[in-house]
Amino acid sequence: MGQRMADLSIDFAGVQLRNPVLLASGTCNYGQELLPLTDFARLGGLVTKTITPQPRGGNPPQRIVETPAGMLNSIGLQNPGLEAFVEKQWPLLADLDAQVVVNIAGFTVEEFGQMAASLEALAGIAALEVNISCPNVEAGGDNFATRPQTAAAAIAAVRSRTQRPVIAKLTPNVTDIAEIARAVVDAGADAVSLINTLVGMAIDVEQRRPVLGGITGGLSGPAIKPVALAMVWKVAQAVDVPVMGIGGITSARDALEFMVAGASAGQVGTASFANPNAGVEIVEDLYAYCDERGIDRIASLVGSLR
Amino acid sequence: MIDEQARLLSNREVAADFYLARLNAPHIAVRIEPGQFVNIQVGAGVAPLLRVPLSVSGADREAGIIEVLYEAVGPKTRALSQVGPDAALPTLSPSRQGLAAPSEGTRVVLVGCGICVPPLLYWGLKLRQRSYQTALLVGARTADKHLSNELLAPAADAVHLATDDGSLGHAGLVTDLLQNELAEKGPCAVYCCGPHGMMQAVAAICLEAQVPCQVSLEEYMACGIGICVGCAVELATAKGDTDYGRYARVCVDGPAFDARQIKWGNAWPT
Structure with a gap:
């Protein structure tokens, strides 16, 4: 390995990242399982699996099915709940040499605010990523992320109860994602992350039943990258806050595509399921790419689409 | 948990569509227990995307060899059945709970x-x-x-x-x-x-x-190491008395x- 020259650091809405590669929510649990298999000190950070006010058991199996160049999941926000997270998961996360973004969700506007308020006393949380867009769990029918008004209401509730950077995670399952992005920024989001999974379905023809216990699930993996890229490009032009690119990032080249499209950083998700060290390998390849091409600061590539 | 580049030693059909693969994987061979599985990457990681979990049917600690017996039924096991000797296969040894022996003398x-x-x-x-x-x-x-x-x-x-x-x-x-x-x-x-x-x-x-x-x-799983929470099995009695403990993860709780x-x-x- 030659001498490393490039500066991969990114200032993401005030959060100082060593490099622009984070592990996505729901694909690294709360970090502990990955400790023997990857090195958090070489990542930009990680985003926890979504925490809800109450513990959740999640959806009945089957929860996973592989699809062409992707997979569907129907986990159903299984999580220990806020109280157990603060007591058990957070102390272990706080020990990691990494920026930890905590992903939160609620089922009413008030719950979003309560989640933010309850975490405010915990030292060391880099930012809150607000899951207003999980397609797996019904919140009185609609989900918050599909309408500008409800998306904004959830974000405003979080905004009013935290001093930390607030990242609104957006769903692609909408007509105009830029409209939702503008609404959450107007409501006080410091950044947006996108995309969450696309609603999808798999059917067992022999049994004429849905494959997944939750009937529909969320599609992720390389199959959704072109969709994610187009949406990141669109949103980056619509808002003046940093954008986190998510959706099928498997290689450094994928990450660079998102940065060129306008993302300041990216999250690696499904790729970690096949290769638990995928994030670190992408970081290494980003160094190699920048060094080979004489790029001093990776930040200079953000939004550089001609 | 360990992720190792296993080297395929042999891969032969032992019954209709059943294959026996022998892999050189010294780090896994010394710790794998009966009832546990390994998660093998077949292909470059887009199609097929995820690894294939396969139960271990034998291990030789001294020789550093593990064996998997599998049926070529899906895209991944069919692809694996076509892999020849000396191929390097990323192999993860994830599982935690192997089978436990009964008291001495039990049939x-x-x-x-x-x-x-x-x-x-x-x-x-x-x-x-x-x-x-x-x-x-x-x-x-x-x-x-x-x-x-x-x-x-x-x-x-x-x-x-x-x-x-x-x-x-x-x-x-x-x-x-x-x-x-x-x-x-x-x-x-x-x-x-x-x-x-x-x-x-x-x-x-x-x-x-x-x-x-x-x-x-x-159970169907994406990662095999406990991070996707996909391989859920419902427990007769929830762990820790909350809804969170209703399901166990087959990969790391089993x-x-x-x-x-x-x-x-x-x-x-x-």
Whole structure:
């Protein structure tokens, strides 16, 4: 390995990242399982699996099915709940040499605010990523992320109860994602992350039943990258806050595509399921790419689409 | 947990669509236990995207070799069956709970079917080395879906086969063989691997007969290391008294479980 020259650091809405590669929510649990298999000190950070006010058991199996160049999941926000997270998961996360973004969700506007308020006393949380867009769990029918008004209401509730950077995670399952992005920024989001999974379905023809216990699930993996890229490009032009690119990032080249499209950083998700060290390998390849091409600061590539 | 570049030593068809792969994986070989699985990456990571979890059917610690017996049924196992010697296959040894031995002198009955028998072969061999008396009961649809006696025999002092169509051994279900075993020879420790319905039936028979039963479970999973929370199995009694503990992860909380821990169906006694 030659001498490393490039500066991969990114200032993401005030959060100082060593490099622009984070592990996505729901694909690294709360970090502990990955400790023997990857090195958090070489990542930009990680985003926890979504925490809800109450513990959740999640959806009945089957929860996973592989699809062409992707997979569907129907986990159903299984999580220990806020109280157990603060007591058990957070102390272990706080020990990691990494920026930890905590992903939160609620089922009413008030719950979003309560989640933010309850975490405010915990030292060391880099930012809150607000899951207003999980397609797996019904919140009185609609989900918050599909309408500008409800998306904004959830974000405003979080905004009013935290001093930390607030990242609104957006769903692609909408007509105009830029409209939702503008609404959450107007409501006080410091950044947006996108995309969450696309609603999808798999059917067992022999049994004429849905494959997944939750009937529909969320599609992720390389199959959704072109969709994610187009949406990141669109949103980056619509808002003046940093954008986190998510959706099928498997290689450094994928990450660079998102940065060129306008993302300041990216999250690696499904790729970690096949290769638990995928994030670190992408970081290494980003160094190699920048060094080979004489790029001093990776930040200079953000939004550089001609 | 360890992710190792395993080297494929051999990969041969041992029955109709059943393959036996031998892999050089010294770090995994020294720690893998019967009932556990390895998660193997076949291909470059887009199609197929995820690894394939396969039960280990044998390991030689000194030689640094593990064996997997698998049926070429899906895209990944079919692709694996075409891989030739010397290929490097990223292999993750993720699972935590292997099968646990019964108290000394207990008679052991291993119940499997078709391709679900590999963990029991590894387990039977180990138990025999420790002087346990073992019987292996295997069911399959047809005679050609049974592994050869050469593969089955080392695992047990006695092997009994059943086929749905009567083309080999007992005409009927492997659970008939278990009922006979229990009626004729009395108390034993049962270990079971198979499809959900078969394991549920075996668990029910063991509960009724008041004999211990451990199962090695399989479930669809994305990662095999506990981060996707996909391979959920519902427990008879939730851990830690909250809804969060309703499901266990097969990959890291198992894959071996006491059969009484599992909620096999909605009507299952708790």
